[in-house]
Every structure is written in C-alpha cells, then in structure tokens.
Amino acid sequence: MTAFLLRRLGQALLTIFGVATLIFFLQRLTGDPTYLLVPDTATQADIEALRHALGFDRPLWVQYLSFLGEIARFDLGRSVVQNVPVADIIASRLPYTLALAAGALLVACGIGIPVGVALALGRDRWTARILAGLVLAAQSMPTFWSGILMILVFAVTLGWLPPSSTGGIDHLVMPSVALGLLSMATFARVTRTALLEELSKDYVRTARARGAATGRLLLRHLARNASIPIITVAGLEISNLLAGAVIVETVFAWPGLGQLTVQSILARDFPIVQGVVLLGSFVTVALNLLTDLLYTVVDPRIRLGGAR
Amino acid sequence: MSAAIDTSPVPATKRNPLRRALPFIILLALFALAAVLAPLVAPYDPNAQNLLGRLKPPGTVARNVHYLLGSDELGRDLLSRLVWGARISLLVAVLSVLISGVVGTVLGMLAGYLRGPVEMVVMRVVDVFLSVPAILLAIITVAVVGPGLLNVILVLALTRWPRYARVAYGQTLSIAGRPYVRLSAFMGAGPLRVLFRHILPNILGAVTVVATLEFGLMVLFEAGLSFLGLGVQPPTASWGAMLSTGRNYVATAWWIATFPGLCLFLLVLAANLIGDALRDRLDPHSR
Numbered sequence: 001m002t003a004f005l006l007r008r009l010g011q012a013l014l015t016i017f018g019v020a021t022l023i024f025f026l027q028r029l030t031g032d033p034t035y036l037l038v039p040d041t042a043t044q045a046d047i048e049a050l051r052h053a054l055g056f057d058r059p060l061w062v063q064y065l066s067f068l069g070e071i072a073r074f075d076l077g078r079s080v081v082q083n084v085p086v087a088d089i090i091a092s093r094l095p096y097t098l099a100l101a102a103g104a105l106l107v108a109c110g111i112g113i114p115v116g117v118a119l120a121l122g123r124d125r126w127t128a129r130i131l132a133g134l135v136l137a138a139q140s141m142p143t144f145w146s147g148i149l150m151i152l153v154f155a156v157t158l159g160w161l162p163p164s165s166t167g168g169i170d171h172l173v174m175p176s177v178a179l180g181l182l183s184m185a186t187f188a189r190v191t192r193t194a195l196l197e198e199l200s201k202d203y204v205r206t207a208r209a210r211g212a213a214t215g216r217l218l219l220r221h222l223a224r225n226a227s228i229p230i231i232t233v234a235g236l237e238i239s240n241l242l243a244g245a246v247i248v249e250t251v252f253a254w255p256g257l258g259q260l261t262v263q264s265i266l267a268r269d270f271p272i273v274q275g276v277v278l279l280g281s282f283v284t285v286a287l288n289l290l291t292d293l294l295y296t297v298v299d300p301r302i303r304l305g306g307a308r
Numbered sequence: 309m310s311a312a313i314d315t316s317p318v319p320a321t322k323r324n325p326l327r328r329a330l331p332f333i334i335l336l337a338l339f340a341l342a343a344v345l346a347p348l349v350a351p352y353d354p355n356a357q358n359l360l361g362r363l364k365p366p367g368t369v370a371r372n373v374h375y376l377l378g379s380d381e382l383g384r385d386l387l388s389r390l391v392w393g394a395r396i397s398l399l400v401a402v403l404s405v406l407i408s409g410v411v412g413t414v415l416g417m418l419a420g421y422l423r424g425p426v427e428m429v430v431m432r433v434v435d436v437f438l439s440v441p442a443i444l445l446a447i448i449t450v451a452v453v454g455p456g457l458l459n460v461i462l463v464l465a466l467t468r469w470p471r472y473a474r475v476a477y478g479q480t481l482s483i484a485g486r487p488y489v490r491l492s493a494f495m496g497a498g499p500l501r502v503l504f505r506h507i508l509p510n511i512l513g514a515v516t517v518v519a520t521l522e523f524g525l526m527v528l529f530e531a532g533l534s535f536l537g538l539g540v541q542p543p544t545a546s547w548g549a550m551l552s553t554g555r556n557y558v559a560t561a562w563w564i565a566t567f568p569g570l571c572l573f574l575l576v577l578a579a580n581l582i583g584d585a586l587r588d589r590l591d592p593h594s595r
Contacts, residue, residue: 030453
C-alpha cells in the first residue's frame with residue numbers, strides 16, 4: 001500500500017512537471033514571450049527593459065530551470081499589470097469559484113444521481129423517455145446559452161433571481177445550474193449504467209427471489225457496488241466544473257478564477273493566466289490521485305498495487 | 309397512424325441504431341448544406357449594417373429589409389449571420405477533428421505497436437496534455453498565438469489529439485497481439501505495412517466514434533472561445549460571438565442570443581446522437 005502510494009505520488013509529480021514544461025514551451029511558441037506582456041504601443045526600449053527585467057534574455061535552459069524552481073517553491077510570479085504576487089490574486093478569487101463549483105456539483109449529483117436511478121429502475125416507459133430526453137438535451141446544451149436563457153426567463157421576465165454578479169445565495173442559483181447541467185447528464189448516464197450492470201448480477205436475483213424489496217436492495221447492496229464508477233466520474237467532473245467556470249463566470253459576471261483568466265488575457269497579464277492553468281492542472285492531478293485512493297475505502301476488495 | 313403491433317422480426321431496440329438517428333443525420337446535413345451554400349441561402353449580406361434597423365424583433369420590415377429572425381445591435385440581419393456562422397462552426401469543427409484525429413491516431417498506433425521508448429514518450433505526453441483541463445489549455449494557447457480562424461483550428465487540433473492517441477493506443481495494443489498481425493510481421497511486412505494494412509482498418513471504428521463525439525465538443529469549444537472574444541474575430545459571424553452580443557442585450561433583444569444558441573444546441577445534439585448511435589452500431593457491448 002505504501003509502495004503503491006509512493007509510486008502513484010511520483011507519477012503525479014511527474015505529470016505536474018510535464019504540465020509545467022508544456023506551459024513553458026507553449027509560451028515560447030511564437031518566440032519571445034516578452035511580446036505577450038506588452039501593449040502594442042510599447043517602444044523598443046520598453047520591450048528591452050521588460051525583457052531584461054523578466055530574464056527573458058537569458059539562455060533558454062536557464063529560464064527553464066528557474067521557471068521549474070519557482071514552481072517547486074509554489075512561486076507563481078507577479079502580475080505584470082498590478083505588480084502583486086499572482087498567488088495573492090488567485091487566492092482572492094478562488095473562494096468564488098469554489099462556491100460556484102460546489103453549487104454546480106450539488107446540482108449535478110442532486111439531480112443526476114436520482115435521475116439515473118429512475119432511468120435504471122423506473123417501470124414507466126414515458127417517464128423514462130422524458131427523463132432520457134432531458135439528459136440528452138442537458139448534454140448538448142452550451143453553458144453560455146443555458147445561462148443566458150435563464151437570465152432571460154428568471155431575471156428579466158419573471159424577476160425571481162438577480163441576473164448577475166455577487167450577493168446572497170440567490171446570486172449563486174443560476175450560475176450553479178448552468179454549470180452543473182452538463183455534469184448532471186454525465187452523472188445520470190453513469191448511475192444508470194452502473195445500476196443496470198449490478199442489477200444483472202446473480203446476487204441481485206437471489207436477493208429478489210428471497211423477497212427483498214427494490215428499495216432495500218438499492219440501499220443495502222446496489223448503492224455501494226454502483227458507487228465506484230460514480231466516484232470515478234465525480235473526480236473527473238470536479239475538474240471539468242472548475243474549467244467550465246471560465247465561461248459561466250463570464251456569463252454571470254461572477255468574480256472567480258474564470259473571469260480573472262479572461263480579464264487577464266485581455267489585459268495581457270500572462271503570469272496570471274499561467275498561474276490559473278497550473279492550478280487547474282494541479283487540482284486535476286490531485287483529484288485523480290484522490291479518486292484512486294477512495295476506491296480502496298469504498299471497496300476493500302481493491303488492493304491497490306497488490307497485483308502489479 | 310400505424311398500429312401498435314410491431315411486425316418486424318427484430319425487437320425495437322435491436323434495430324440499426326443509425327436508423328434511429330436518421331432525423332439528426334438529416335439535421336446535420338441541413339446545417340452542412342446551409343454552411344456550404346451560405347452565399348446563396350443567406351437572404352442578405354451578413355455584415356451589411358443598417359443603423360436605422362437596429363435591434364428589430366423577428367418579423368420586422370425596415371427599409372425594404374425583412375428581418376425574419378430580427379436584427380442585431382448594428383442592424384445586421386440575424387438569419388444571414390446565422391447561416392454564415394454555420395460555415396465557421398462546421399469549418400472549425402471539421403478541420404480540427406480531422407487534424408487532431410489523424411495526428412492522434414498515428415501517434416497512438418505507433419506507441420501501441422512499436423512499444424518501448426516511443427510508447428513511453430508518446431503516452432507520457434498524452435497524460436500531461438490530458439491533465440490540463442481542455443478549455444484552459446485552449447485558452448492559454450490562444451493567449452499566446454492570438455485569436456483568429458486559423459489559430460483556433462490549430463489550437464483545437466493541438467489540444468485534442470491526445471484523446472485519439474489514447475483510444476488508438478489501447479485498440480492497437482489489443483489488435484497487435486492477434487495471430488494474423490503477428491504472422492504478417494513474421495512474414496516480413498514492415499511496421500508501416502502492418503500498421504496501415506492490418507491495424508488501422510480494425511481501429512478505425514473506435515476512432516470514428518471518438519471523432520463524432522469530439523465534433524460536437526469542437527463546435528462548443530469554437531463557440532466558447534468566440535464567446536470569450538478569443539476565437540473568430542468580428543465582424544465575421546460566429547454563433548459564439550453572437551451569443552456574447554446577445555448577453556449584453558438580453559433585457560431588450562432576446563432574439564440575438566436565443567437563435568444562435570438554438571443552432572448551437574441542435575448541431576451539438578445531432579452530433580452527440582449520431583455519435584451514440586455509431587457507438588451502438590460499431591460496438592454494441594459498450595454502453
């Protein structure tokens with residue numbers, strides 16, 4: 001178990017190192033990254049000064065090593081526009097994105113899992129058809145469109161909810177639904193598949209033959225066995241939600257990391273963009289690791305690393 | 309209408325899944341037709357401004373222009389812009405899927421067949437790419453290379469090839485061990501011949517399913533980037549950019565955001581359903 005953990009952790013660190021390398025070279029796709037940071041009006045002297053100040057005139061391998069060193073020390077650099085550490089700016093925006101992602105996850109699981117159960121166990125053909133149709137629609141719905149439609153209906157026409165920006169919990173409702181809709185479809189599909197798979201197994205038939213009611217069966221046996229694929233998807237979906245926040249936050253003027261990223265690109269504040277991407281990848285890798293570990297908790301039969 | 313008795317020899321669910329998706333194949337074909345024939349289909353010039361006909365609701369006639377689906381903030385005909393926008397959506401989606409599909413499939417096959425260092429390098433790179441949330445990777449790349457039609461296509465291709473590589477790799481691994489493939493290599497066929505004569509035809513189905521599902525995603529990505537102002541630049545009509553305008557006029561002109569969103573939704577829905585049907589047809593066991 002410890003050996004497995006260590007190897008898995010090593011893999012995760014290697015991936016983070018790879019992501020940092022990818023971002024380093026992406027920045028240099030067009031040659032000198034200084035040009036990413038200066039406005040079109042900058043003079044040649046300004047550019048030279050900035051290039052020297054940021055160390056972009058050093059040899060490539062020196063820049064690369066110092067970049068990796070900074071990341072290893074969790075130093076994300078300073079914002080070019082505000083001259084404040086990137087980490088501070090990200091920390092000030094992070095709570096908003098976390099709140100949004102939590103809301104979206106609540107919507108996704110809270111609706112998606114029951115819908116998946118209904119799709120797998122439901123007897124009524126028409127209910128099943130309607131639910132399946134809704135899942136399909138949610139899956140193809142661009143978040144920016146569902147967001148705008150909700151603003152149109154619930155804010156502009158009915159006046160029930162505030163159209164955008166922050167405030168009370170009511171400000172979080174529409175962004176959460178818009179962001180969570182796609183994940184909701186994923187949860188519903190996975191729950192349905194996982195349950196159907198379990199339902200076809202012998203122990204379910206035995207339990208049924210002995211007279212176990214569906215509800216009892218669901219709680220006692222199916223929930224645990226079907227939860228493994230659901231956990232896997234949850235891990236993937238959380239990082240999808242964080243990434244999806246970029247667009248949803250723009251739609252609802254929600255001051256989280258997504259809005260920060262878009263603003264920073266338009267303001268040519270590249271260190272912030274880079275910081276957000278690094279953070280996003282870090283979270284993704286960490287979630288993958290966590291998902292693997294959760295398996296062993298849910299299903300003790302999985303002995304990680306034992307077979308390999 | 310028809311009687312409730314199903315006389316076909318196979319149960320309803322066992323029928324060719326592609327037949328079930330037929331309405332959506334037709335829908336996709338209609339979008340494609342509109343995109344190809346945009347200059348003929350669009351009633352007006354998509355970029356012709358008419359400042360006296362700004363923000364007109366659907367059905368308005370102003371100065372001899374019939375705004376069937378209304379007009380935008382510069383008095384441009386929304387229907388014409390939608391038709392031209394279909395061109396951008398489909399162009400970006402088709403080309404980015406094609407490029408990333410070919411690159412990813414070839415690299416995945418090579419990794420799966422040659423194994424050794426090639427496998428290690430390619431699959432580690434795939435892991436790294438897949439650890440960066442896709443939309444963030446696309447955004448940071450656009451931030452470097454700049455927006456624009458060609459750049460968006462290249463960025464999407466660059467960010468999405470690992471999806472195909474992973475599928476092609478897994479499929480190749482399972483096929484490379486089959487007796488006829490081994491025999492062919494044993495009889496002296498070079499790696500390229502084995503890859504393209506024996507392995508490629510066998511993995512093409514799985515790759516096609518991924519490509520169909522990716523197609524819908526690419527439509528969404530292009531629209532998303534354009535919505536954020538990082539994609540196709542104005543005045544070129546793009547559904548995503550139109551939605552962004554519509555967002556600003558949501559209180560006064562509902563049609564600007566509603567129609568491009570609807571087009572986007574229908575196109576992605578069609579692509580997803582066709583992808584699902586293809587998967588059922590090519591691989592009835594996975595679901």
